[in-house]
Amino acid sequence: MPVTQVARTNTKQELRSHAQRLFAKHGYDGVSMRDIAGSVGIRQSAIYNHFQSKQHLLVDLMVNHMHVMLDAMRVAIDFTATPKAQLESFARFHVNFQIDYSDAVFIAYMELRSLEDEGHASVVVLRDQYEQTLRGILDAGIEAGDFVVNNSSVVARGLLAMMTGVTVWYRPDGDLTRDEVTESYIATVLRAVGSK
Amino acid sequence: MPVTQVARTNTKQELRSHAQRLFAKHGYDGVSMRDIAGSVGIRQSAIYNHFQSKQHLLVDLMVNHMHVMLDAMRVAIDFTATPKAQLESFARFHVNFQIDYSDAVFIAYMELRSLEDEGHASVVVLRDQYEQTLRGILDAGIEAGDFVVNNSSVVARGLLAMMTGVTVWYRPDGDLTRDEVTESYIATVLRAVGSK
DNA sequence: GTCTATACTACGATAGAC
DNA sequence: GTCTATCGTAGTATAGAC
Numbered sequence: 337m338p339v340t341q342v343a344r345t346n347t348k349q350e351l352r353s354h355a356q357r358l359f360a361k362h363g364y365d366g367v368s369m370r371d372i373a374g375s376v377g378i379r380q381s382a383i384y385n386h387f388q389s390k391q392h393l394l395v396d397l398m399v400n401h402m403h404v405m406l407d408a409m410r411v412a413i414d415f416t417a418t419p420k421a422q423l424e425s426f427a428r429f430h431v432n433f434q435i436d437y438s439d440a441v442f443i444a445y446m447e448l449r450s451l452e453d454e455g456h457a458s459v460v461v462l463r464d465q466y467e468q469t470l471r472g473i474l475d476a477g478i479e480a481g482d483f484v485v486n487n488s489s490v491v492a493r494g495l496l497a498m499m500t501g502v503t504v505w506y507r508p509d510g511d512l513t514r515d516e517v518t519e520s521y522i523a524t525v526l527r528a529v530g531s532k
Numbered sequence: 533m534p535v536t537q538v539a540r541t542n543t544k545q546e547l548r549s550h551a552q553r554l555f556a557k558h559g560y561d562g563v564s565m566r567d568i569a570g571s572v573g574i575r576q577s578a579i580y581n582h583f584q585s586k587q588h589l590l591v592d593l594m595v596n597h598m599h600v601m602l603d604a605m606r607v608a609i610d611f612t613a614t615p616k617a618q619l620e621s622f623a624r625f626h627v628n629f630q631i632d633y634s635d636a637v638f639i640a641y642m643e644l645r646s647l648e649d650e651g652h653a654s655v656v657v658l659r660d661q662y663e664q665t666l667r668g669i670l671d672a673g674i675e676a677g678d679f680v681v682n683n684s685s686v687v688a689r690g691l692l693a694m695m696t697g698v699t700v701w702y703r704p705d706g707d708l709t710r711d712e713v714t715e716s717y718i719a720t721v722l723r724a725v726g727s728k
Numbered sequence: 729g730t731c732t733a734t735a736c737t738a739c740g741a742t743a744g745a746c
Numbered sequence: 747g748t749c750t751a752t753c754g755t756a757g758t759a760t761a762g763a764c
Contacts, residue, residue: 347747362645365561368739381742382748390740446642449558484723490708490716497697498690505689512686520686527680528724543729564757577760578730586758 348386350376356397360439364394364450394447395455401440402462405433409466419477420531426470427525430499431518438503445500467492474529484530495525544582546572552593556635560590560646590643591651597636598658601629605662615673616727622666623718626695631710634699641696663688670725680726691721 344350354375358367369390373380387393412429413422434441444459451459471492477483485491499521506517526532540546550571554563565586569576583589608625609618630637640655647655667688673679681687695717702713722728 344747363559363561365559366646369741370739378747379749380740381750384741385747450562486719487708487712487716490713491720493697493701494694494717494720497700498694501689501693504693512683516683517686520683521690523682524687524690524724527726528720530723540729565759566757574729575731576758577732580759581729 344377347376347378347382351383351386351393352397355393356439356443359394359397359447360442364390364443364447391452391455394443394450395458397440398444398447398451398455398459399462401437401444402459402466404440405437405444406462406466408433409469413469419473419480419482420526422473423477423483423525423529423531424522426473427495427499427522428518430496431502431521432514434500434503435506435514435517441500441503467496470496477529477531482531491529495528499525540573543572543574543578547579547582547589548593551589552635552639555590555593555643556638560586560639560643587648587651590639590646591654593636594640594643594647594651594655595658597633597640598655598662600636601633601640602658602662604629605665609665615669615676615678616722618669619673619679619721619725619727620718622669623691623695623721624714626692627698627714627717628710630696630699631702631713637696637699663692666692673725673727678727687725691724694724695721 351372355367355372358371358375362371368380369383370380372393373383383393387396409426409429413425415422417425444463448456448459471488474483474485474488474492478485478488502517502521506512506514508514512520523532547568551563551568554567554571558567564576565579566576568589569579579589583592605622605625609621611618613621640659644652644655667684670679670681670684670688674681674684698713698717702708702710704710708716719728
């Protein structure tokens with residue numbers, strides 16, 4: 337074995353994580369199979385031992401990400417709590433998740449357009465489930481008289497966009513701690529629905 | 533002149549508008565010079581009579597867009613009015629501008645990463661000026677005791693992200709009129725800063 | 729100012745040796 | 747499972763005729 341090679345035990349997973357980082361930084365069309373292979377230390381053709389095509393690799397990343405996010409969100413929220421408590425949990429979860437998985441989140445948002453038919457449909461279904469969960473919380477709060485929101489659909493999307501945007505500017509070594517950022521977003525979200 | 537050709541009076545401007553549409557839809561790296569030329573009805577090489585390179589074309593679009601947006605924003609806001617009135621004007625302007633220039637807005641957000649050194653710096657300066665204007669309005673409102681905001685910088689970016697997101701889902705032929713959408717965002721923004 | 733033709737580079741994907 | 751080699755296509759940009 338040449339000295340430049342490294343014993344590799346999990347090439348497929350390495351390909352996933354390097355591809356995710358590269359797609360987030362340069363975009364799907366801005367990254368070649370040679371770029372991905374190079375960052376893992378193999379030749380481009382060897383990728384095809386793990387993924388059928390570049391498109392299959394993207395679908396793998398995005399569908400997996402959506403499932404991870406949905407599952408984690410459902411665990412993070414106590415759906416028997418008050419709407420206000422649910423909204424606070426949702427916001428806390430969402431902001432922290434964006435920070436923890438910023439590359440995956442960015443790809444899920446940006447590269448929907450790069451997905452072909454079946455992959456695109458799969459991801460949209462999962463994204464809508466996530467969005468509907470927040471909308472349901474808002475509707476429950478309106479029903480209970482806790483929230484003042486004119487249009488739960490518009491506001492749900494607005495709040496998600498606001499919180500998702502944290503990845504654009506937040507840096508772990510910046511002026512604000514992660515908790516300060518999270519609490520700031522939670523406070524803004526609660527005010528935005530007229531609670532607090 | 534072959535029948536497939538059309539008398540063209542403003543090829544450069546046509547190239548700008550077609551490139552903008554294509555970049556917004558498929559991304560800078562997802563669009564070729566042949567694609568752009570084809571949509572205008574000329575050959576790819578003829579683009580170089582109007583723009584030095586693909587990169588120069590992108591910079592032209594983005595810098596121009598930022599100037600248009602900044603100038604229009606400064607006209608739309610009465611900076612002698614109350615902070616609340618300024619914030620309402622800002623929100624109304626911003627949401628409507630996103631809707632009117634959704635392609636340019638989307639490119640300005642997404643393709644910053646595709647800009648090389650000088651172009652990138654130019655656009656960032658202009659974007660920061662825009663963001664600082666909103667932050668200044670929030671600070672004035674806090675100073676006056678009209679707004680309740682813990683961190684004007686975080687909230688300013690959050691509100692911008694929220695409003696900019698309108699382009700992701702708004703469609704002129706959708707359920708909501710443009711005015712309903714705008715007023716919904718304005719109400720949410722005002723609540724989010726504790727005013728109203 | 730647009731055309732045809734082309735230079736040069738890079739792309740995704742496959743074949744076959746090891 | 748990775749390698750080298752290669753196929754066929756497409757990318758940006760330029761040269762020179764009209």
